[in-house]
Each structure stands twice: as structure tokens, then as C-alpha cells.
Amino acid sequence: MAASRPLSELTWLRVGGPADRLLLPASEAELAAELAAMDPTDAVFVLGVGSNVIVRDGGIRGTVIRLGRGFNSIEIKGDLVVAGAAALDAHVARKAAAAGLDLTFLRTIPGAIGGAVRMNAGCYGSYVADHFVSARALTRQGDSVTLSASDLNFRYRHSDLPDGWVLTEATFRAPEGGDPDVLERKMANQIAKRDATQPTKDRSAGSTFRNPSGASSTGRADDVHDLKAWKLIEDADMKGAILGGAQMSTKHANFLINTGTATAAHLEALGELVRKRVFDSSGITLDWEIMRVGEPEQ
Numbered sequence: 001m002a003a004s005r006p007l008s009e010l011t012w013l014r015v016g017g018p019a020d021r022l023l024l025p026a027s028e029a030e031l032a033a034e035l036a037a038m039d040p041t042d043a044v045f046v047l048g049v050g051s052n053v054i055v056r057d058g059g060i061r062g063t064v065i066r067l068g069r070g071f072n073s074i075e076i077k078g079d080l081v082v083a084g085a086a087a088l089d090a091h092v093a094r095k096a097a098a099a100g101l102d103l104t105f106l107r108t109i110p111g112a113i114g115g116a117v118r119m120n121a122g123c124y125g126s127y128v129a130d131h132f133v134s135a136r137a138l139t140r141q142g143d144s145v146t147l148s149a150s151d152l153n154f155r156y157r158h159s160d161l162p163d164g165w166v167l168t169e170a171t172f173r174a175p176e177g178g179d180p181d182v183l184e185r186k187m188a189n190q191i192a193k194r195d196a197t198q199p200t201k202d203r204s205a206g207s208t209f210r211n212p213s214g215a216s217s218t219g220r221a222d223d224v225h226d227l228k229a230w231k232l233i234e235d236a237d238m239k240g241a242i243l244g245g246a247q248m249s250t251k252h253a254n255f256l257i258n259t260g261t262a263t264a265a266h267l268e269a270l271g272e273l274v275r276k277r278v279f280d281s282s283g284i285t286l287d288w289e290i291m292r293v294g295e296p297e298q
Helices: 028-037 089-098 115-116 179-198 229-235 264-280
Strands: 020-025 044-046 051-056 060-065 072-079 078-082 131-136 144-147 168-174 203-207 247-248 255-257 289-294
Touching: 028 115, 044 168, 051 264, 060 131, 072 089, 078 089, 078 203, 089 115, 115 168, 144 289, 229 264, 247 264
Parallel strands: 020 060, 044 060, 051 289
Antiparallel strands: 072 078, 078 168, 131 144, 131 168, 203 255, 247 255
């Protein structure tokens, strides 16, 4: 257990104040014991790898949990892929591909499996829910439970995981994809397309806002863009908009980036300004995809 560690060190956007307590469990047994020993009124937040979150400048009151190497295993069991919650989405995609199984949609999704399940992550027309079999989690009291798809009630970029519960492992059923080399080339093409269209070299947290249509990119030439968040942002003349050290990317309008001097307040304020301008322009209210947690700086 560590105290008052700046969470900016652990987030992709490199912003955020300290946690009251930071828990870095080495195993599920250690995590279960820590949860059981906590005051049940203490707040618990699972940070994951910090890829899809703005931690506000005042930090987080309560205990922040960051899963480590004891939670990043990946096993292939027939057509099932069993991955620890801290296993990176990209690593899971590649390990599956090496076994001839197609979870290639995970290759370009930033973050780890726990966050992917919680947010029902998707890309190229496929979602976690399409392949999900079950997950294991620890409750706020440290009890181990198995969750089905109906328990999680997957929806677009959302699930019903109770507050304070910690996902530790997930199992997916993957369709056979044939030759591993073919799957690897498919993923290489996805990476090349992503790098050509998204600011992968900048400090970002992935897509900032959910698509109002509730649809991920299909990757097809006939993909409809009318209600994609990036198109609404461009139409509102907010592509490239700057506030303090925060900017809406000039490469992809739905990516909020830290140019190097942004605070969490800059990032959140720019996001809210974008939401206002999009509403004024189109009458559509964009919903945040990036989680915003913690307290503003006093």
C-alpha cells in the first residue's frame, strides 16, 4: 500500500492529483484480503492502465486499485481465451491470433481487458459482448463471484458492474481465424490505418466522446459517418480547438490531447466546451467516453 502517490504517473494523459491510498496487489488472494479488511464505507476505484480516464487535479479520495503482473496471464483453451484483467487488449489479440483464433478487433483498442469488459469496448463492428463467456470479479467485501453476460447487461460502451467490484479475469469465445500469419497481417493493417488517422504519438486517452448512433467503426468503405462524434465535432468547428494545454487533435477531432502543459481542469473544460458547441450546432448532446473521476483542485 502506498499513500499520496500522484496518479498523473499512471494515466495516459499524465494529469491527476494523488490518491489517498494506492493498492498494488500482486495476486487475487492479496486483493481479496485487502478488500475484506477495508472499512466497508471506504470508496474504491479501479484505475486499470489509465488509458481511458481523466483524474482531476485534486486527486481521488479513498483507495485506488491498480492490478499488476499477477493479473496479466493469457491462456488458450480450445476456442476459449482466458485473460487476466490487467492483460493488455493488444496482447490478448496477438496471443489469440498465434493460436489461429480471431479476436483481432481488440488489437487497436487501448487499455487492458478489465476496462474492455467494463466498457464493452468495440472496434470494426465487433464488441466484447459478442465474444464474452464469463468473468471473475471480487466484490467490495472481497468475495469471488462469476459473472455472466446477463449479469453485466452489456450496452454500447457500458456494463452494469457494481461500484467497487474488481474484475480479475475474463473468458472469451473466439472464432477460428485460420492461418496465424493472415491474422497478424490483418492486425498490422489495422495498426497502419489507426496510425494514419489517429494521434497515436500524442498524449491522449482514446476516443473522447461516444458516438451518438451507438455504433463503432466498421472499417468498411460504406461506413456511415453522419452521427460519428468526430464528424459532429468537425461540423461545430472544434477540430484543433485549444484551451490551456489541452487540444482537440487536428488529426482526429474526437481525440482530446495533452500538448504538454495541460491540467485535468483544462482537459475537462475543453471537453465541456466541445459538447456545448456540438449541441449548439446540431442539437445533439455528446456523452463522454473518457471517465472523469476525483476532485477538482482546491
